[in-house]
Amino acid sequence: MRNPRDFLKPLANGAPAPLLDVPATPSRMIHFFDPSNEKMAAKVPDIAQKADVVLGNLEDGVPADRKEAARAGLVSIANSLDPSATLWTRVNSLESPWVLDDITAAVLEAGDKIDVIMLPKVEGPWDIHYADRLIAQLEAKAGLDRPILIHAILETALGMANVEEIASASPRMQGISLGPADLAASRRMKTTRVGGGHPGYRVIDDPDPANPEAPRATAQQDPWHYTLARMVDACTATGILPYYGPYGDIKDVDGCEAQFRAAFLLGCVGTWSLHPVQIGIAKKVFSPDPDEVAFAKKVIEAIPDGRGVHMIDGKMQDDATWKQAQVMVTLARSLAERDPELAEAYGL
Numbered sequence: 001m002r003n004p005r006d007f008l009k010p011l012a013n014g015a016p017a018p019l020l021d022v023p024a025t026p027s028r029m030i031h032f033f034d035p036s037n038e039k040m041a042a043k044v045p046d047i048a049q050k051a052d053v054v055l056g057n058l059e060d061g062v063p064a065d066r067k068e069a070a071r072a073g074l075v076s077i078a079n080s081l082d083p084s085a086t087l088w089t090r091v092n093s094l095e096s097p098w099v100l101d102d103i104t105a106a107v108l109e110a111g112d113k114i115d116v117i118m119l120p121k122v123e124g125p126w127d128i129h130y131a132d133r134l135i136a137q138l139e140a141k142a143g144l145d146r147p148i149l150i151h152a153i154l155e156t157a158l159g160m161a162n163v164e165e166i167a168s169a170s171p172r173m174q175g176i177s178l179g180p181a182d183l184a185a186s187r188r189m190k191t192t193r194v195g196g197g198h199p200g201y202r203v204i205d206d207p208d209p210a211n212p213e214a215p216r217a218t219a220q221q222d223p224w225h226y227t228l229a230r231m232v233d234a235c236t237a238t239g240i241l242p243y244y245g246p247y248g249d250i251k252d253v254d255g256c257e258a259q260f261r262a263a264f265l266l267g268c269v270g271t272w273s274l275h276p277v278q279i280g281i282a283k284k285v286f287s288p289d290p291d292e293v294a295f296a297k298k299v300i301e302a303i304p305d306g307r308g309v310h311m312i313d314g315k316m317q318d319d320a321t322w323k324q325a326q327v328m329v330t331l332a333r334s335l336a337e338r339d340p341e342l343a344e345a346y347g348l
């Protein structure tokens with residue numbers, strides 16, 4: 001066990017000190033692009049004006065013979081992108097032949113432009129400890145003055161079993177995303193979809209004894225509910241941020257919106273967008289509804305000290321609901337500070 005008094009000390013001489021708090025800048029959508037795909041990369045400067053985060057993906061989805069081109073493309077984009085854009089990268093997994101060069105290039109050649117390194121297939125705190133020390137050594141070599149954070153993808157059964165230890169492994173942890181495709185494979189879930197529901201995963205009403213042949217009402221359930229809820233608890237208990245992940249059926253915009261909304265309601269702060277069409281969906285879902293914000297403001301205004309029991313619009317309010325209202329208004333305020341349209345919609 002590390003001495004808790006050393007937790008906020010750099011892991012390499014000359015590396016920047018770890019942050020006490022995760023930066024609270026909006027990250028409603030982490031927009032993925034393949035830096036080796038010239039057509040996609042050409043769109044990134046424009047997309048970076050719309051998406052809270054753009055992420056140069058070096059891992060799955062990038063063919064093996066384009067890994068080096070993707071790494072070079074990431075460095076080139078990092079060094080030409082408008083400095084107001086927020087850039088992350090997803091490196092290859094820790095057992096791969098590419099990851100050492102990925103992390104080295106990201107930190108040494110673009111470390112002052114990349115805020116977060118996403119690590120795939122994290123299985124336990126040991127994976128975070130390895131990357132933590134390596135990044136600190138490279139930060140010191142590059143002379144960086146702020147730490148690059150780590151975001152873990154939860155996509156193996158072992159990672160899931162260790163999610164609490166992963167979340168608290170280092171002050172460098174920024175957040176965790178769900179990786180539903182690899183996780184489904186790791187768990188032997190019988191779905192070939194990337195996130196979302198499945199028509200086979202459902203509940204059904206009991207038969208009507210008076211009419212056993214009558215059709216029975218049935219409804220699909222969310223196979224990701226347990227995983228997301230546990231991930232949200234692990235993240236919020238340790239002061240880091242939870243995210244949904246990819247929704248692979250690009251054409252199913254309604255399914256995408258429903259999955260994003262379920263994650264938002266459970267506590268996730270954002271999601272991934274794989275295609276430009278998903279940026280607007282994520283923005284709509286992960287920016288709170290103006291009516292909810294208006295009600296939350298009403299609660300806060302009506303209960304200035306946040307105490308006691310009150311009736312507002314026919315609903316009981318007390319110390320706890322006041323805190324729920326604060327969550328809503330704090331989020332709305334942080335988005336409104338950067339987005340005049342939302343500021344107007346929220347009256348903030």
Ligand SMILES: CC(=O)SCCNC(=O)CCNC(=O)[C@H](O)C(C)(C)COP(=O)(O)OP(=O)(O)OC[C@H]1O[C@@H](n2cnc3c(N)ncnc32)[C@H](O)[C@@H]1OP(=O)(O)O
Nearest residue numbers: 032033039040043057060061181194246250273274275276
């Ligand atoms: C399980 C996981 O690991 S998920 C993470 C890994 N996967 C990814 O990152 C996938 C990223 N997305 C993609 O590769 C693509 O969006 C695909 C393959 C899903 C669909 O691509 P296409 O079939 O080309 O989509 P479509 O024809 O609708 O694209 C329209 C335009 O948007 C561009 N575009 C598509 N996706 C993106 C993107 N993520 N970023 C920027 N531009 C994009 C296309 O290049 C195309 O440009 P054009 O009009 O100049 O020709």
Ligand SMILES: CC(=O)C(=O)O
Nearest residue numbers: 155179180181182245
């Ligand atoms: C997100 C990811 O990598 C997965 O679903 O496997």
Ligand SMILES: [Mg+2]
Nearest residue numbers: 060155179182
């Ligand atoms: Mg994966």
